[in-house]
Amino acid sequence: MATNDTVQARVSAELKADAEAIFASIGLKTSDAIRLFLQQAVNSGGLPFQPKAKVPNAETLEAMKEAENGQGTRYKNTDAMFEDLDV
Incomplete structure (x- = not known):
């Protein structure tokens, strides 16, 4: 047994x-x-x-695609980004 x-x-x-x-x-x-x-x-x-590595969600994948294609908002630094986001 x-x-x-x-x-x-x-x-x-x-x-x-x-x-x-x-x-x-x-x-x-x-x-x-x-x-x-x-x-x-x-x-x-x-x-x-x-x-496998964890797959990013659809929103993140779309943002990555936009960045690769030169689309989306670009910031000179994080301060400018946070100011734009009202953070």
Whole structure:
């Protein structure tokens, strides 16, 4: 009979809550999701996914595109920007 071992990890409360909400929406407990992750890592011989950087939201992507195209408001310094924004 196989024995169980304990795995512990420290994560922020926000990360834990966000992940638990996702797991619950697909019918998993956090412990089930961790077991699934570990099993898939063993099955694939590595991480069971390709790590990626967080993708900027649509508003940020649009602002980046405008900046690349030379559009948008340009400021000489941060003081001028904050003055324009009434900050």
